[in-house]
Amino acid sequence: MKDTLEVVHRLNAHPDSRCWYVAWSPKGSLLASCGGDRAVRIWGKEGDSWECKCVLSDGHQRTVRKVAWSPCGNYLASASFDATTCIWKKKNDDFECLTVLEGHENEVKCVAWAPSGNLLATCSRDKSVWIWEVDEEDEYECVSVVNSHTQDVKHVVWHPTQELLASASYDNKVCIYKEEDDDWECRATLEGHTSTVWSLSFDPEGHRLASCSDDRTVKIWKECAPGDGDSSTDAWKCVCTLSGFHSRTIYDVAWDRLTGALVTACGDDGIRVFKEDTTADPEQPVFNLSAHVPKAHSQDVNCVAWHPQEAGLLATCSDNGEIAIWKYDSES
Template sequence: MKNSVDENFELNEVQTLEGHTDRVWSLAWKPAPGIDGVPAVLASCSGDRTVRIWEQSPATGCFQCKAVLEDTHTRTVRSCAWSPSGKFLATSSFDATTAIWEDAGGDFSCVATLEGHENEVKSVSWNASGSLLATCGRDKSVWIWEVLPHNEFECVSVLQGHTQDVKMVQWHPSVNILISCSYDNSIKVWAEDGDSDDWHCVQTLNQSNSGHTSTVWALSFNASGDKMVTCSDDLTIKIWGCDIIRMQSGDGYAPWMHISTLSGYHDRTIFSIHWSREGIICSGAADDAIRFFTESKDDLVDGPSYKLIYKKEKAHEMDINAVQWSSMENNRLASASDDGTIKIWEFISAPGKKMHL
């Protein structure tokens, strides 16, 4: 285990949120509306078949459970994601459905149920404009849904290409490119064919091009969208880069290239990874630990390299399934665990130290 860390940082536990009666699988911060005084809102979903909505009190700064979304999913709720506007929350479940909840001033109602997957739906993601929704599942497929008026959703493409359970789907932050990662050890990149309006796989990242050698659990993009980070059962974290200018110009697909591999930092499966707007990568794993990495400015001869800047052992009592940076405060982080709790953290510069990134 590599242990060199930057002493300029501290991770302070702010609050532990309790209420779920089973493992907590996924977290999603509600997008910031850009209005001062609007409280932070966090969604969590669990093996107890519920989704909980937590809201921060402006008076105390503490988070309280404001809503429990239940009696819709009949099995584990595996993933949750807010639409870019924050008006809708999508939740996917082992009951083979994805539910769409509308938030009307804190009152939530299920306005659509998406069916089609053969079994467990593992992940859900909205594109940047909120016009498309992607789901994936144990049935090895990725579905793309078009958001229509009056809370209607139409499946426009079923993507077959993975040979095993698909663990996560994630839209690129600015371009309609979809990334999926799977139990088959691969990451696939999907793009729309402009001529036929159909979707197809334009790139597969696997062991043959410096990819992972075991299940790929999660991925995240940096703020500018020119880099992607992935984590795996092979105990590594990998950084990928692309020519974002070419991708955004529409001149053709820009391939992702392997930049760096981080290994030796977790000694059990890395389940979750998230890249903050400030450039800090956070990882959560089955070793109950959280790690923080950032780009190293020391050696750029062979391209960007990344270094561990902070580690938190025993952040939870059991496996950490999700880590998510806040969409409102740069230094706030939430983590979720098999122990049934959610923890709110502040990642800050140590007293008397300056944060060097």
């Protein structure tokens, strides 16, 4: 392994609580974090250091599990164990709570914006995925509730260019959704993991999907032509499984849109970067471990997020309440 992954900054982001998730704004000028302290924090760079610009502490009554920026960067959504999702609107250097989305029966585990900015997806421990529509007056309406999972839904992610949604669940499955006749329906169910699927990430083009699991593997799925003339479902197949690299649950996976590198966050306190072998058959891709930091935070690593504009810049967060900023340098 000639590639390097070096820590650049460490931030004591959520003292005395877990830091669950970090998300870069679309231009990468801000970093949002959330945690067990019920707060969302917004970070910005001042000179060579990162400073907390504001703390959003009045939106939720319980742990904030995920945060997501709208594609325009003017809105931030936060999903909480209090069964609500808050929509925050950016006002100069501050944020105000615009609206609170209610309806899930219990913990909201994830929130994600569609690439158009007109749709929002949330998922919950209540086993459902909700699709929300946003109008020009910033009004949010739930337009579809999909119950394709049989257990807690951990994560939702949108395709980078299409209105195609994927979800991951405690039921070991991944579901793919599309809108059909003004309603959303499950078009494919990806089965192969033997334990909880924690997170998902599409590749830069959206042709493939990476999933990570409690079974300590990462699977790469590729969309393929459906067989037997069946147009009612879409076909995805597992074309690669990364196993033997992780010693505990893999909590997050992220595909870098700039370099194509794949990074994982693991319960063994490790961060691992994988590079695809460009000489391999695209139908049978090969990913090699190119960089590994075995003791990244001193506790579980919960999230990994590539910077959207600066190649190789990576943010991670941990159960110890810390955020770390890393620089990944590749030999090729």
